[in-house]
Amino acid sequence: MNTGYFIGIDQGTTNIKAGLFTLQGELLCEASHQFTVSRPAPGVAEQDPDKWWEALLSILRELFSRHRVKVSGLAFCSQVNSHIFADESGKALLPVMLWQDLRPLKYCDELNARIALEPDLYPAGLKIDETALAAAEDIRARFAALDARIAE
Secondary structure, eight states: OOOOEEEEEEEOSSEEEEEEEETTOOEEEEEEEEOOOBOSSTTOOEEOHHHHHHHHHHHHHHHHHHOOOOEEEEEEEEOTTOBOOBOTTSOBSSOEEOTTOOTTHHHHHHHHHHHOOOGGGTTTTOOOOHHHHHHOHHHHHHHHHHHHHHHO
């Protein structure tokens, strides 16, 4: 009988949780850490990506403090349409723009007028606003090709 182990991680809007399982699906232990959602202005919903990372490391340490095993697999599930804009090294340029953030709605409406997105595809269809675009010039360059195609 295979005695491997795997970890399942669920990154939600208000918490991150993880479970350590046998390959047969038996839950050995679990840990979680809660988050707060920052709402600095109406329609804005953000979180600190460094807090996500710190929380993940914390719950993994907790799991391994209870069971010292070799893990052979990892499963990860994340909240829908929350975005982290990062530089080439992976460092976050901005807070995480959560799926609840309404700033992109005006951009989605503009894009819909140009390319006829189905209504259920936005606001999830685009998570870019002035804050993200102003944060780093390389973001502008990366999306310039997309803008050119949309304008055609």
